[in-house]
Amino acid sequence: MQKDAYSMILEAIDAGVYRPGDRLVESELAERLGVSRTPVREALQRLETQSMLARDGRSLIVASLDHNQLAELYVVRAELEALAAGLAAKHAAPEEVQVLQEMVDQDMAKGEDPIALARSNKLFHRQIHLASHNRYLVQQLDLLHRSMMLLATTSLAAEGRRDAAMREHQAIVDAIRAGDEKSASAALRAHISKAFETRLKLDAAAQGAKDWV
Secondary structure, eight states, rough: OOOOOOHHHHHHHTTTSOOTTTTTTTTHHHHHHHHHHHHHHHHHHHHHHHSEEEETEEEEEEEEOHHHHHHHHHHHHHHHHHHHHHHHHHHHHHHHHHHHHHHHHHHHHSSHHHHHHHHHHHHHHHHHHTTTTTTHHHHHHHHHHHHTTSSSSSSGGSTTTHHHHHHHHHHHHHHOOOOOTHHHHHHHHHHHHHHHHHHHHHHHHHHHHHHHO
């Protein structure tokens, strides 16, 4: 099935083709995506209403999250993802748990490429969402992770974070496999907390570097 302009632009933001602050020009997008300007215009309007894009004068740019928005996002993410992990511990089929374990094993064997790790990390979390077997929760998490696209960097880029994250992923899978709802929720919540802490450190370091320029 052919993707529409909205989906293609959203995927480009998710892939980092367009990053926070980048200007999106209707004519350039239409040419790049191989579609007419009308569906691009409609897609941009839709993304603006969803706060994925922001106005900069007469131009539309990819939105960015300030400190308060980031904190609010991670609070909600921690609670919803913890709920998903708890439900996965209760409802996941053995095959779903096996898929999660294979994802962890594959990531353990990967190198230090933060972009590749970020991509597989999204797939891992998405698999937990699906294993919760709660369609309404999955819908809300999809909306939440759309906002996560507005983060310019991945916390997995921080030194030492990759190995720690893999250990945290393994702890989550172990709890889901054991059917321990409480431990699965706690492990996922702790994982998100560490990711948030790491991101704050990365942002602080980046801001400090700017201040010295």
